[in-house]
Amino acid sequence: MKQMDMIYEGKAKKVYATDDPNCVIVDYKDDATAFNGQKKGTIVGKGAINNRMTNYLMKVLEEKGVPTHFVEELDDRRTVVKRVSIIPLEVIIRNKAAGSFSKRLGIPEGTELKCSTLEFSYKDDDLGDPLINSYMAKAIGAATQEEIDTITKYAFTVNDVLKDFFAQIGIELIDFKLEFGKTSDGQIVLADEISPDTCRYWDMKTGKHLDKDTFRRDLGDPEGAYQEVFKRMGFGE
Numbered sequence: 508m509k510q511m512d513m514i515y516e517g518k519a520k521k522v523y524a525t526d527d528p529n530c531v532i533v534d535y536k537d538d539a540t541a542f543n544g545q546k547k548g549t550i551v552g553k554g555a556i557n558n559r560m561t562n563y564l565m566k567v568l569e570e571k572g573v574p575t576h577f578v579e580e581l582d583d584r585r586t587v588v589k590r591v592s593i594i595p596l597e598v599i600i601r602n603k604a605a606g607s608f609s610k611r612l613g614i615p616e617g618t619e620l621k622c623s624t625l626e627f628s629y630k631d632d633d634l635g636d637p638l639i640n641s642y643m644a645k646a647i648g649a650a651t652q653e654e655i656d657t658i659t660k661y662a663f664t665v666n667d668v669l670k671d672f673f674a675q676i677g678i679e680l681i682d683f684k685l686e687f688g689k690t691s692d693g694q695i696v697l698a699d700e701i702s703p704d705t706c707r708y709w710d711m712k713t714g715k716h717l718d719k720d721t722f723r724r725d726l727g728d729p730e731g732a733y734q735e736v737f738k739r740m741g742f743g744e
């Protein structure tokens with residue numbers, strides 16, 4: 508597959524057109540941002556780790572019945588994925604209170620929840636990705652009820668699969684963010700990435716943060732945190 512012009516550059520990835528109109532190439536960067544791009548930095552090696560971890564997990568999820576955009580890993584940082592139109596909703600699942608949930612509701616981080624939660628944010632950087640509910644998402648045309656139902660079903664399946672997967676390597680999946688896209692033939696697929704950029708991973712024994720909170724909160728050694736998860740997943744051995 509031939510890589511052609513860059514069509515989009517986001518905070519953590521570049522996207523290139525290819526000679527196949529139904530496919531694009533994503534190229535993962537080491538750039539890290541937080542607080543809607545106000546904080547900027549680099550996590551050396553992050554691009555390669557996030558690329559390989561995402562692809563591994565997408566393959567696991569496909570086997571469990573969640574369709575994804577994954578097509579083929581090209582090298583350390585680049586992957587061919589299906590070209591989709593992204594549904595402008597960030598889909599966040601939480602298993603324990605943390606981050607903006609703790610702040611908004613005044614519930615200390617690490618508090619057990621009576622059930623897992625799902626929330627939507629409207630993907631708009633200028634607005635700071637505001638929290639919206641499904642009625643609002645429908646009202647503004649971000650998604651139809653049918654799409655919301657499909658996304659919700661897939662997101663909870665992803666949670667079941669990932670929670671178990673990470674528990675087996677001593678990591679508690681606290682929360683994560685997913686994005687979904689629509690292919691040219693109208694299929695909803697899981698898109699974007701699943702990585703320490705987009706998940707909260709806490710070490711089950713020590714409670715240590717093994718994710719991007721190390722960068723967001725200046726907890727020290729984000730490279731080490733990413734490498735630790737990568738190693739536990741069986742990479743680099």
Ligand code: TMP
Pocket residue numbers: 599605606607608682683684704705706707
């Ligand atoms: P939050 O607690 O800040 O709302 O974050 C919830 C989860 O979503 C957490 O695992 C980190 C992830 N996330 C992203 O992937 N992108 C973002 O821009 C934000 C704010 C959070």
Ligand code: ASP
Pocket residue numbers: 518540541542543544545704719723
């Ligand atoms: N995506 C966020 C940003 O805008 C970063 C984050 O907190 O994950 O910079």
